[in-house]
Each structure stands twice: as structure tokens, then as C-alpha cells.
Amino acid sequence: MARLQGKVAIVTGAASGIGRASAILFAQEGASVVIADRSSDVGATAETIRAAGGRVVAVEADAGDEAAVASLVERAIKEFGGLDITYANAGIVGPHVPFLELSGADWQDVLRINLVGPFLAIKYSAKAFLAASRPGSIICTASVAGIRSGAGPTPYSASKAGVINLVQTTANQLAGTGIRVNAICPGLIETGMTKPVFDGARARGKEAKLGQLNPLRRYGVPTEIAGAALFLASDDSSYVNGQAIVVDGGLSSSHPVVPGRID
Numbered sequence: 199m200a201r202l203q204g205k206v207a208i209v210t211g212a213a214s215g216i217g218r219a220s221a222i223l224f225a226q227e228g229a230s231v232v233i234a235d236r237s238s239d240v241g242a243t244a245e246t247i248r249a250a251g252g253r254v255v256a257v258e259a260d261a262g263d264e265a266a267v268a269s270l271v272e273r274a275i276k277e278f279g280g281l282d283i284t285y286a287n288a289g290i291v292g293p294h295v296p297f298l299e300l301s302g303a304d305w306q307d308v309l310r311i312n313l314v315g316p317f318l319a320i321k322y323s324a325k326a327f328l329a330a331s332r333p334g335s336i337i338c339t340a341s342v343a344g345i346r347s348g349a350g351p352t353p354y355s356a357s358k359a360g361v362i363n364l365v366q367t368t369a370n371q372l373a374g375t376g377i378r379v380n381a382i383c384p385g386l387i388e389t390g391m392t393k394p395v396f397d398g399a400r401a402r403g404k405e406a407k408l409g410q411l412n413p414l415r416r417y418g419v420p421t422e423i424a425g426a427a428l429f430l431a432s433d434d435s436s437y438v439n440g441q442a443i444v445v446d447g448g449l450s451s452s453h454p455v456v457p458g459r460i461d
């Protein structure tokens with residue numbers, strides 16, 4: 199049987215990349231999905247889902263806006279009769295600038311979308327789960343950039359570290375409710391966000407260098423993160439809670455090493 203049969207899921211950032219792949223996979227696995235993005239391309243994701251026989255509502259919405267997130271949850275309940283899964287995935291990378299050159303204002307949008315957004319998604323989803331006595335699953339996209347330095351600009355990395363902590367604190371404040379809150383920390387995945395990196399490497403004839411820092415020696419694709427999201431959304435992960443699961447080809451499993459040395 200499909201792993202999300204009869205479930206209702208919200209996925210944010212579903213116009214592109216990881217969110218798009220996850221929304222399509224959740225629908226393939228039987229979920230009715232409310233997909234949101236600030237880009238109108240979210241309609242194309244909905245078309246793909248509908249064409250495959252899935253049940254979907256597409257909403258153009260800002261995942262960092264409180265009223266918009268509250269109304270996404272209401273929409274799921276109104277359209278599909280409830281809510282079981284929320285995947286707070288929308289994010290931006292923000293300015294690629296050394297921190298000495300950033301102002302406080304430069305941080306605001308990154309934190310608002312990448313950290314306040316997941317907080318709002320957890321808050322309104324948990325309220326809906328509690329009101330309906332449903333043991334829901336909430337998933338947030340963090341990043342390997344949130345574990346340590348070296349995978350993104352300063353505000354981006356700090357926002358993702360915040361998401362890792364957010365799933366811990368909220369999972370614990372929801373103790374005794376059956377609601378699970380987890381995060382995924384992707385490594386380098388080819389998406390809209392990383393397009394400049396991939397385009398730049400290809401333009402310089404350096405595509406073979408992409409993803410070489412992890413022991414799988416390749417970059418990832420959105421369906422590989424969607425698979426982890428499906429695991430966390432489904433009952434397969436019924437005892438996984440308050441965790442940040444790293445899906446990075448092993449990138450974060452090692453200290454830097456001198457090439458050729460065996461340790």
C-alpha cells in the first residue's frame with residue numbers, strides 16, 4: 199500500500215527543487231497535498247501531480263508570513279478535511295557576502311524565511327494536530343550549513359542551525375502529544391538554489407569537481423531528499439523525533455583530510 203494513503207500534507211517551496219520533488223512523491227504515495235510557493239511556478243508542480251492522478255491544491259504564498267502560513271493550514275483542513283504532515287521546506291540562500299560586509303538588515307529576510315517560516319509552520323500545524331487529536335509529522339529543511347561552517351553564507355548557516363535547534367525544542371515542548379518534529383540536512387543538491395554553482399562549474403568545464411568532497415563523490419538530486427522526507431512523513435519513522443537527519447553523501451562524516459592519506 200502507498201505509504202501516505204489517506205493523509206493530507208502541506209509542502210512549502212514546492213515550485214522547485216526539493217519541495218517540488220517531495221510534493222510529487224507525497225502525492226504518488228497517496229497523500230492529498232497543499233503545495234505553496236511564492237513563485238507562480240507552483241502551478242506547474244500541481245499540474246504534474248494532477249496529470250498523475252494526484253489530489254492537489256496550489257497556493258501562491260509567502261512561507262515567512264504568519265497570516266499566510268495560518269491560512270495554508272486552514273486551507274488543508276477545508277479542502278481535504280484535516281492535516282497530517284507539514285514539510286516546511288521553503289528557503290533562500292541570501293547574500294553571498296562576507297559577514298564583515300553585512301548589515302543587520304541583510305539578515306532579516308534570510309531569518310524570516312528560513313527560520314521564522316519553519317517556526318510558523320510548526321506552530322500552526324501543531325495547533326491543528328492538537329485540535330483534531332491527530333499525531334502529525336512535521337519536517338523542516340535545515341542544511342549541512344547548519345552543522346558547521348563551510349557550506350553557505352553566515353546568515354544562511356545561522357538560520358539552518360536555528361532550524362536544527364527548533365525541531366529539538368518544539369519536539370520536546372510537544373511531549374506526550376504523539377506529534378513528531380524532525381529536520382533534514384541536505385548536502386549539495388542540484389536545485390534552483392544551487393543553479394549558479396552548477397552553471398558556473400559547467401561553464402568552466404569543471405562539472406566533474408561537483409560533489410567531490412563527500413565519499414560518494416557526487417552531488418545529490420532532489421528525489422534523494424524527497425525520499426528522506428517521505429520516510430519522516432510516514433509511519434516508517436514512527437519512533438524518530440527531534441532529529442536532524444543528514445543526507446549529504448557522507449560530507450559531514452569526516453574532518454578535512456589530506457588526499458591519499460588513509461585514516
Ligand SMILES: NC(=O)c1ccc[n+]([C@@H]2O[C@H](COP(=O)([O-])OP(=O)(O)OC[C@H]3O[C@@H](n4cnc5c(N)ncnc54)[C@H](O)[C@@H]3O)[C@@H](O)[C@H]2O)c1
Binds near residue numbers: 216234311
Ligand atoms: N540545494 C541544496 O544544495 C540545499 C542544501 C541544503 C539545504 N537546502 C534547502 O532546501 C530547501 C529547498 O531549496 P532548494 O534547494 O530546493 O532550492 P529551490 O530554489 O529550487 O527551491 C526553493 C523554493 O522555495 C521557494 N521560496 C523561497 N522563499 C519563499 C517564501 N518566502 N515563501 C514561499 N516560497 C519560497 C522558492 O520560490 C523556490 O521555489 C531550502 O530550505 C534550502 O535552504 C538546499
